[in-house]
Structures are given as structure tokens and as C-alpha cells.
Amino acid sequence: MSALEQINGLKLEMSKSVIGQKKLIDRLVLVLLSNGNILLESLPGLAKTRTIKSLAKELNCGLSRIQFTPDLLPSDITGTEIYQPDSEEKFIFQKGPIFSNLILADEINRAPAKVQSALLEAMEEGQVSVAGSTYKMEPLFMVMATQNPVEQEGTYPLPEAQMDRFLMHVTIDYPDDNSELLIMRLNRKEQSGIKEEEKKKLDPKVVFKAREEIANVSISENMERYIVDLISATRTPEKYTKDLAKWIEYGASPRGTIAIDRSARTHAWMSGQNYVSVDNIRSVMHDCLRHRVSLSYEANAEGVSVETVLNEILNQVAVIG
Numbered sequence: 001m002s003a004l005e006q007i008n009g010l011k012l013e014m015s016k017s018v019i020g021q022k023k024l025i026d027r028l029v030l031v032l033l034s035n036g037n038i039l040l041e042s043l044p045g046l047a048k049t050r051t052i053k054s055l056a057k058e059l060n061c062g063l064s065r066i067q068f069t070p071d072l073l074p075s076d077i078t079g080t081e082i083y084q085p086d087s088e089e090k091f092i093f094q095k096g097p098i099f100s101n102l103i104l105a106d107e108i109n110r111a112p113a114k115v116q117s118a119l120l121e122a123m124e125e126g127q128v129s130v131a132g133s134t135y136k137m138e139p140l141f142m143v144m145a146t147q148n149p150v151e152q153e154g155t156y157p158l159p160e161a162q163m164d165r166f167l168m169h170v171t172i173d174y175p176d177d178n179s180e181l182l183i184m185r186l187n188r189k190e191q192s193g194i195k196e197e198e199k200k201k202l203d204p205k206v207v208f209k210a211r212e213e214i215a216n217v218s219i220s221e222n223m224e225r226y227i228v229d230l231i232s233a234t235r236t237p238e239k240y241t242k243d244l245a246k247w248i249e250y251g252a253s254p255r256g257t258i259a260i261d262r263s264a265r266t267h268a269w270m271s272g273q274n275y276v277s278v279d280n281i282r283s284v285m286h287d288c289l290r291h292r293v294s295l296s297y298e299a300n301a302e303g304v305s306v307e308t309v310l311n312e313i314l315n316q317v318a319v320i321g
Contacts, residue, residue: 020179
């Protein structure tokens with residue numbers, strides 16, 4: 001069985017326990033295959049925790065859940081050195097919950113900057129520095145951070161420079177009525193104690209195999225230029241329309257270019273293609289740039305959302321060739 005077939009099987013199994021959140025499942029798997037990290041924004045109760053637990057279960061890998069709170073310390077995430085008087089090495093490093101495969105950073109904006117930075121070092125550098133020593137993360141490693149868009153009291157919003165570290169910023173909405181009905185029935189079944197037959201879990205090696213194949217997905221120079229033009233439009237919006245120039249405070253960094261390229265190639269591979277098309281780029285553009293484009297005071301005053309701005313950029317930027 002090919003890596004793509006196994007990944008599609010993984011998504012199918014996840015969809016059986018996470019109903020009505022197809023986008024969330026797709027994006028979570030896409031970011032994992034792209035070797036990135038994901039920031040999810042949604043109201044409570046929309047299956048964020050359940051989805052990453054389902055991924056860890058089906059993929060047969062480790063999962064750590066960290067509940068971010070204002071009194072959390074960096075050492076609560078990274079770990080700390082413990083004094084052992086009877087040992088030859090007086091100090092032994094006790095690893096924290098960050099040393100796992102999948103990390104659920106729940107309500108990341110509830111913790112102060114030092115704690116956020118400890119997590120972001122692991123995300124960006126693939127390592128943690130404690131007491132002058134460096135400890136590498138697992139080869140299979142992904143952070144899924146969440147934040148609540150409604151309750152902002154007692155929160156520490158992530159600075160733009162830290163938001164930039166996430167490959168994607170995905171917003172999740174309510175499931176439709178039919179999905180809501182299936183969720184109710186699934187919950188009733190789980191409460192009754194009925195257990196499904198245990199299925200063989202997917203070997204994490206499949207993820208690395210998929211990444212090798214994704215690296216070989218081709219992208220033409222015209223598509224590369226299209227990505228660069230989209231990024232350029234966020235930086236020099238005055239070249240396109242007066243509205244864009246008025247709405248955008250500043251645009252995406254080079255990480256935005258890299259994010260679209262990586263995500264578009266993964267999206268193409270997941271669609272069964274060996275090349276990147278315009279549709280692949282357009283499909284990932286919003287999630288890759290949503291947190292990288294800062295809106296002006298005028299945009300906020302007029303009630304213009306970042307979605308509106310990104311849609312306008314897609315309308316204005318022409319495809320070459």
C-alpha cells in the first residue's frame with residue numbers, strides 16, 4: 001500500500017471519531033506532513049483536543065497535553081534539573097511534557113511571554129535549552145496550539161513575530177446540523193461503553209516516507225512567481241488598489257513564502273498530484289497568511305476582516321502563464 005493510501009486511511013479513521021470537522025482533520029494532517037506547527041482558533045467544544053488525540057491514537061505515537069495558565073513556568077514545559085545527592089551526576093535532567101511527538105498547547109495565549117518562548121524555541125529550533133545544555137526534540141514532532149477568540153481577559157496575545165512560527169493559522173467553525181446529529185449519536189454510543197474493534201495503527205515511518213515523496217513534488221517557475229507575487233501584494237498593496245493600501249499595516253515575512261510553498265506541495269501530494277497547481281496554492285493561501293498580515297487601524301474601524309483582505313489579494317494578483 002502506498003504512503004498516500006495509508007495517509008488517506010488515517011484521515012478516514014480519524015473522521016469516524018471526529019465528526020463534522022473535515023477541514024480540521026485535513027489541515028492537521030497537512031501540517032504534520034509538512035513538518036510544521038499549527039495554531040487553531042475556535043470556540044470551546046469544537047473537537048480540537050479530540051482531533052489531535054485521534055491522530056496520536058491512529059498514528060501510534062506519543063501525545064502530551066499542556067494546559068497553559070498564567071502561573072505556568074517555562075520549566076513546567078521543558079523540564080528541570082533535579083538534584084540527586086547519591087548519584088555520580090549530582091544533577092539529572094527530568095524531561096518535561098514537550099518531549100513527545102504531538103503536543104497540544106491548549107489556550108497558549110493564557111500563559112506569559114517566557115512560557116510561550118520556551119514552546120516556540122522547540123517549534124523553531126527543534127531543541128530545548130536548559131541550564132546551559134541542549135536537548136533535541138523527537139524526529140516526529142508537531143505542536144498544535146489553540147486559542148479562544150472570544151474570552152480575552154487575562155490573556156497574553158502572541159506577538160506577531162511568534163505567530164509567524166506557525167506554518168498555518170486555522171479557524172474552525174460549528175459543524176452543520178447533520179453532523180451535530182451524528183455527534184450526539186456517537187457520544188451516546190461511547191457513553192454506553194460499546195467498544196469498537198481494535199484496528200492496526202499506522203507506523204509513524206509512513207509520515208517520513210510521505211515527506212520524501214512530497215519533497216519530489218515539482219513546482220513550475222510560473223507557480224513560484226505566483227507565490228512571490230501574492231506575498232509581494234501584502235507588502236506593497238498600493239500597487240494594486242487603494243483599499244488594499246489602506247487596509248494593510250504590514251505584510252508577510254519570507255516565512256509566509258516558505259509556508260505557502262511547503263503547504264501547496266503537500267496539498268498537491270494529498271490530492272494525488274506530482275506537481276503544484278494554482279488551486280493548490282489558493283487552497284492553502286488563507287491559512288498560511290491569516291496570521292502574517294497585520295491590518296491597519298482603518299481596516300479595523302471599518303470592520304474589514306483579514307479574510308476580506310486576502311480574498312481581495314487573490315482577486316487582484318494575476319497568474320503568470
